[in-house]
Amino acid sequence: xxxxxxxxxxxxxxxxxxxxxxxxxxxxxxxxxxxxxxxxxxxxxxxxxxxxxxxxxxxxxxxxxxxxxxxxxxxxxxxxxxxxxxxxxxxxxxxxxxxxxxxxxxxxxxxxxxxxxxxxxxxxxxxxxxxxxxxxxxxxxxxxxxxxxxxxxxxxxxxxxxxxxxxxxxxxx
Amino acid sequence: xxxxxxxxxxxxxxxxxxxxxxxxxxxxxxxxxxxxxxxxxxxxxxxxxxxxxxxxxxxxxxxxxxxxxxxxxxxxxxxxxxxxxxxxxxxxxxxxxxxxxxxxxxxxxxxxxxxxxxxxxxxxxxxxxxxxxxxxxxxxxxxxxxxxxxxxxxxxxxxxxxxxxxxxxxxxxxxxxxxxxxxxxxxxxxxxxxxxxxxxxxxxxxxxxxxxxxxxxxxxxxxxxxxxxxxxxxxxxxxxxxxxxxxxxxxxxxxxxxxxxxxxxxxxxxxxxxxxxxxxxxxxxxxxxxxxxxxxxxxxxxxxxxxxxxxxxxxxxxxxxxxxxxxxxxxxxxxxxxxxxxxxxxxxxxxxxxxxxxxxxxxxxxxxxxxxxxxxxxxxxxxxxxxxxxxxxxxxxxxxxxxxxxxxxxxxxxxxxxxxxxxxxxxxxxxxxxxxxxxxxxxxxxxxxxxxxxxxxxxxxxxxxxxxxxxxxxxxxxxxxxxxxxxxxxxxxxxxxxxxxxxxxxxxxxxxxxxxxxxxxxxxxxxxxxxxxxxxxxxxxxxxxxxxxxxxxxxxxxxxxxxxxxxxxxxxxxxxxxxxxxx
Numbered sequence: 001x002x003x004x005x006x007x008x009x010x011x012x013x014x015x016x017x018x019x020x021x022x023x024x025x026x027x028x029x030x031x032x033x034x035x036x037x038x039x040x041x042x043x044x045x046x047x048x049x050x051x052x053x054x055x056x057x058x059x060x061x062x063x064x065x066x067x068x069x070x071x072x073x074x075x076x077x078x079x080x081x082x083x084x085x086x087x088x089x090x091x092x093x094x095x096x097x098x099x100x101x102x103x104x105x106x107x108x109x110x111x112x113x114x115x116x117x118x119x120x121x122x123x124x125x126x127x128x129x130x131x132x133x134x135x136x137x138x139x140x141x142x143x144x145x146x147x148x149x150x151x152x153x154x155x156x157x158x159x160x161x162x163x164x165x166x167x168x169x170x171x172x173x
Numbered sequence: 174x175x176x177x178x179x180x181x182x183x184x185x186x187x188x189x190x191x192x193x194x195x196x197x198x199x200x201x202x203x204x205x206x207x208x209x210x211x212x213x214x215x216x217x218x219x220x221x222x223x224x225x226x227x228x229x230x231x232x233x234x235x236x237x238x239x240x241x242x243x244x245x246x247x248x249x250x251x252x253x254x255x256x257x258x259x260x261x262x263x264x265x266x267x268x269x270x271x272x273x274x275x276x277x278x279x280x281x282x283x284x285x286x287x288x289x290x291x292x293x294x295x296x297x298x299x300x301x302x303x304x305x306x307x308x309x310x311x312x313x314x315x316x317x318x319x320x321x322x323x324x325x326x327x328x329x330x331x332x333x334x335x336x337x338x339x340x341x342x343x344x345x346x347x348x349x350x351x352x353x354x355x356x357x358x359x360x361x362x363x364x365x366x367x368x369x370x371x372x373x374x375x376x377x378x379x380x381x382x383x384x385x386x387x388x389x390x391x392x393x394x395x396x397x398x399x400x401x402x403x404x405x406x407x408x409x410x411x412x413x414x415x416x417x418x419x420x421x422x423x424x425x426x427x428x429x430x431x432x433x434x435x436x437x438x439x440x441x442x443x444x445x446x447x448x449x450x451x452x453x454x455x456x457x458x459x460x461x462x463x464x465x466x467x468x469x470x471x472x473x474x475x476x477x478x479x480x481x482x483x484x485x486x487x488x489x490x491x492x493x494x495x496x497x498x499x500x501x502x503x504x505x506x507x508x509x510x511x512x513x514x515x516x517x518x519x520x521x522x523x524x525x526x527x528x529x530x531x532x533x534x535x536x537x538x539x540x541x542x543x544x545x546x547x548x549x550x551x552x553x554x555x556x557x558x559x560x561x562x563x564x565x566x567x568x569x570x571x572x573x574x575x576x577x578x579x580x581x582x583x584x585x586x587x588x589x590x591x592x593x594x595x596x597x598x599x600x601x602x603x604x605x606x607x608x609x610x611x612x613x614x615x616x617x618x619x620x621x622x623x624x625x626x627x628x629x630x631x632x633x634x635x636x637x638x639x640x641x642x643x644x645x646x647x648x649x650x651x652x653x654x655x656x657x658x659x660x661x662x663x664x665x666x667x668x669x670x671x672x673x674x675x676x677x678x679x680x681x682x683x684x685x686x687x688x689x690x691x692x693x694x695x696x697x698x699x700x701x702x703x704x705x706x707x708x709x710x711x712x713x714x715x716x717x718x719x720x721x722x723x724x725x726x727x728x729x730x731x732x733x734x735x736x737x738x739x740x741x742x743x744x745x746x747x748x749x750x751x752x753x754x755x756x
Contacts, residue, residue, distance in 0.1 A: 083211055083294065085334025089412050092331055097446060113195065113212055120330030133203075143191045146180050148324040150452040151331075157400075157451060158180065158324070159458035166457070 002110075002127040003134045006103065008141055010134050013127070015074055017107065020057055032076050035060050038068075046071070055107065058086035062093045069100040077123070079108040088121045095122035095152045115140040122152030174237045174467045174543055175320050177285045184327070185282045188289060192216050193275035200272065215295050215333070217288030218274055221595055227266045227274060228291040229281060233301045233319040233343075234262030234546040238533035241544065243284045245529035251277050256529070258514060258522040260586060260637055261340070262300050262546040263291055267593055289327060294335045296326035296407075300342045302350040303547035306468075307555045309503045313362040313370055315345030317463050318399070321454070325400050332407045336414035337422035339407070340379075352548060352664045354378045354387045354685035355640060357424045358406060363393060371395045376406060376436070377428035380634035384687045385425045388433040390440060396459070398444075400452045405444035409436070469541040469556045474506020478559035493619065494566055494577040506559055510540075512552040512569055513576040513584065517609035520602045521587040522550035531572050539565050549586055551579065582624045582708075583609045586637050590630030590647065591654070597630035599647025599654035604628055604700055611701040621708055624722045625664065640664040642723040643707060644688045645700065656695050658703055659688030660734055661726040691735045703738055710737040 004013040017032045018025065025031050025045060032053035038045060045052055053074030054065060069075070075094060077087040087106065094100040105125035106118050112132055119141060128137055150157040156164075177185070192212075199209040217228035229244070244264055248256045251273050252266045259265055269277060281287055290297055299322050301315040302308065322341060326332070332339075342356040353359025359375035371393045378387025394402050406424075415421045415430075428436045485492045500509040512532065515521050524532070532552060536544045539561050540554035547553055552574075557565055569575040578584045585608065588594065590601030605628055612618050627641030631648075638644030644659040665685030695703055711722045714729055726734065 082208070083334055084416060085294075085332070085336075086412055086416075088331045088334065089408050111208060113208070114334075117328075117330040117333050144184060144187050144328065146184060147330070148184075148327055149329050149331075150450070155451055159455065159461075160451060162461070163455060163457045 002107075002130060003132070003137075004105075004125060004127050005115075005134065005137060006125040008138060010138070015051075015053060017055065017076065017127075020055070020078075030073065032074055035064060039064070053103075053105075056087075056090055058084050058090070060090075062090050062098060066098045069094065069098050069102070072100075072102060074103045074105050074125070075100060076105040076107045076127075079106060079110060079114075082109040082111050082114055088117060091118070091121040091123055092152060112137045112140045116143050120147060120149075120151040120153050174235060175232070175316070175462070176465050176467060178465065181324075182282075182285065185285070185287045185289070188216075188287060188328075189275065189278045189282050192278060196272065196275050211293065213271075213274075215290055215293035216274075216278070217291035218271070219292060220271075221267065221593055224268045225271050225274070226593070227269045227277065227288060228259065229264050229266070229286060229288050230291045230298050231263050231286075231546050232323050233299055233305070233316055234303055234548070235305075235316060236544050236546060237284070238536040238542045238544070240284045240286055241529050241533040241536070243280065243286065245526040245533070247277055247280060248526040248529065254527075255523055255525045257520070257589060258524065258546050258550045258552070260548050260550060260588075260635060261291075261298050262303075262548055263298055264546070265589070267589070292338070294337050294339075295333055296329065296335075296339045296341065299323050299326070300340070300351055300356075300548060302344055302346055303545045303553050304350060304500060304509055304555065305345055305545075307502050307504070307507075307509050308346045308348075308350075309501055310347035311345060311503060312347065312364060313345040314463075314466075315343045315351075315362065316466060317459065318345065318360070318362070318396075319343050320462050320466075321399065321459070322403070325403065325452075329407075331404075332411055335407070335411055336416045337419065337424075339410075339424070341403075349665050349684075352637070352640065352685065354665045355380055355384070355637075356387065358403070359387050360399075365393055365395075369395060372399060374402065374406075376440075377425040377433070378685070379423055379425045380637060380639050381423065382420060382632040382634070383423075383425065383429075384634070384639040385429065386685050386687065387425075388428065388437075390433065390437040397454045398448060399454060401447040401450060402440075402444055404447050404452060405440050408443055409439050413439075467543075469543075471504045471507065471556070472558075474504075474558065474560075476505040478506070481559045481562055484563045488563075490577075491563060491566055493615065494570075494575055495562065497577040497579045497581065497619075498575070499562060502556070504556075508557055508559055508562060510554045510557050510562070510565060510569075511547070511579045512554065512574040513578055514551050514574070515578055515584045515609070516573050516576045517583065517613055518606060519573070520589075521585050521605055524552075528572055528574065531568075532574070535565065535568060549579075549584060551584070577615065578618065580623045580625075581618050582612050582621055582626050582643075582704075583618060584625075585609065586625070586627040586641065588629050588635035590628070590636075594630060594635075596633055597647060598632075598649035599630050599656065599697070601628045601630040601636060601645075601647060604645060604647075604656065604697060607697075607701045608704055611705060620718070621712070622718060622721050625662075626704070627662075637664065638662070639687045640685060641688065642721075642726070643704065648694055650694070654697055656697060656700050657690055658692075658695065658700075658707075659690050660707065660731055661723070662686055662688030663723055689731050691731055692739050706738045707734055710734050 028049040030051040051073040055076040107127045219226045299319045305315045342351040342353045344351040345362040355378040361373040374391040375387035545553040585605045587605045591597040628645040629636035629638040640662040646657045663686040
């Protein structure tokens with residue numbers, strides 16, 4: 001089972017992750033279901049015992065759960081291949097546009113060298129690919145101590161934080 | 174020159190440490206070939222035919238002499254004593270060892286240089302006009318805006334794994350010397366009626382196997398919104414660009430499949446969410462970046478120099494060079510000098526370590542310790558006193574850097590081609606050399622006038638063949654090298670009538686245009702003959718020496734050229750016999 005890093009600590013993972021083609025959820029326990037299953041069995045899923053999460057594939061629009069984000073304990077975004085960067089945009093949209101505050105988990109081809117980008121986009125949980133060294137992965141968050149851009153991690157871009165720190169204060173927009 | 178502050182430096186240093194660890198893990202077998210590939214590429218390291226190739230970023234082509242000395246040191250210490258300036262205003266080293274690269278990057282970091290995002294599916298080096306800051310037709314100093322965009326694009330977490338590479342060019346002058354119409358995003362600085370700076374935004378241009386001219390998706394974007402608008406474009410591309418086929422993954426294909434209007438609507442819809450958000454630029458930041466650029470402290474000089482005038486009248490060789498390689502400057506008493514890296518017999522864009530050191534000396538003595546790399550693969554000393562031109566010319570000539578061919582046929586843009594590149598179908602450097610030898614007579618060359626000749630060794634079009642007045646493309650036919658020839662391309666100068674150097678309107682400046690193939694391909698040995706036939710045809714048809722090759726192609730079309738090249742096989746044979754007899 002994949003190691004889970006959450007908020008920069010290695011933690012136990014009690015969630016069961018269903019495959020994208022799953023057509024039914026187990027009766028009990030914490031479960032992460034594919035979007036299609038959520039859309040098809042919304043009412044049933046809400047009444048079952050156990051917490052509920054949803055997983056999004058790269059091509060799935062996070063707008064599809066915009067009104068429901070408060071219902072999920074986890075939103076998992078899949079990276080089938082590390083080179084497929086759509087999940088980064090998905091994460092930012094969930095955090096910045098749809099106001100998702102819960103656990104945002106990267107799953108799939110989740111590798112040490114991409115963790116800092118993922119964290120920048122709002123992921124706070126990382127289900128590492130099996131071959132990844134968890135201790136080594138924890139160090140990856142400190143590869144860079146600053147960033148230029150506005151991001152989920154640093155909502156103000158560096159240039160605004162610089163302006164705030166300068167004696168003249170700053171001008172908004 | 175933009176000078177790093179503590180944070181700029183820290184990020185580059187942290188990158189060196191990160192890459193050193195990635196290399197260590199790869200060599201220890203902890204990173205797969207495939208995973209390391211993605212990491213090394215976004216640090217400019219390719220594995221090429223003979224050895225790795227390292228591409229070092231020269232942001233927007235601006236280089237300090239101390240940086241050039243470092244590049245010379247790297248060429249001498251870690252490579253075979255030379256480097257190659259590319260059409261993205263970067264430099265490439267063809268023979269470094271993979272295990273030496275972390276050390277090379279550490280040395281580069283000591284002079285505020287790096288190889289960040291010089292390859293890979295990320296936002297690449299931002300390119301611009303090599304006359305930025307000195308051009309008479311300047312609207313804004315594009316370097317400042319390039320630096321704003323460089324910072325936004327560096328390690329941008331959301332846009333680090335795009336469907337494909339992404340190239341942005343900024344032009345800050347009336348004339349477009351940055352080929353913005355053939356970039357993923359092209360930005361033209363414009364001023365509105367109140368004098369406020371903004372940008373005309375073009376998207377979806379590109380060369381490669383599907384050459385397309387970019388579409389204007391916004392006529393005026395106020396400068397404050399520059400980064401949020403870029404975020405919107407990149408987000409639409411990152412989410413919806415094709416990832417199923419590497420040849421259809423550039424933004425131009427998304428734009429083509431959606432249609433420019435639909436694409437524009439999607440960008441605007443995305444932008445409505447981002448507009449006026451925290452990434453909205455503030456004037457303090459523009460002022461801060463502007464102030465971190467060192468500027469030449471120009472002397473107050475007369476607009477003309479009697480010594481220069483006398484030398485021009487007396488020395489024809491100097492006058493020839495002055496006419497081709499010296500450009501006017503916005504400050505009286507100064508000029509911009511192009512050092513040609515297109516000497517016959519030298520691969521276009523190649524410079525030896527020794528030349529680099531000597532060029533750095535020239536920059537120190539004549540041009541405020543700075544120089545620029547042009548996308549045409551030459552070096553520019555942008556701030557030279559008129560009274561120094563002759564002395565500089567003599568020194569440049571002794572270094573083999575004063576070939577008076579800027580804007581002429583032998584100033585060939587050329588990719589490394591099959592001699593170095595593993596993608597190439599055919600060699601390109603030997604073809605360039607054969608053409609340069611054929612047109613070695615300077616009087617003839619100058620008589621032919623302005624002509625851009627570009628060569629690519631494969632359809633990836635690194636040599637920009639689609640936008641050469643004459644473009645040559647290496648193709649593979651059953652394992653043999655053949656060359657397809659296009660005419661009528663143009664890298665795009667200006668939509669406005671502009672006066673040329675001698676007050677002559679640059680007829681037919683026009684926007685960018687893509688060349689048309691004249692017919693079946695040729696064997697390598699025949700290429701110089703074909704070019705010569707095209708030139709003969711042009712000379713027969715031009716109405717005066719002010720009508721350039723490209724103007725004639727536009728006026729009469731490609732048919733007469735086609736007929737002249739293919740029409741009469743006997744004539745071609747007899748022509749070749751004559752040449753052999755004369756040789």
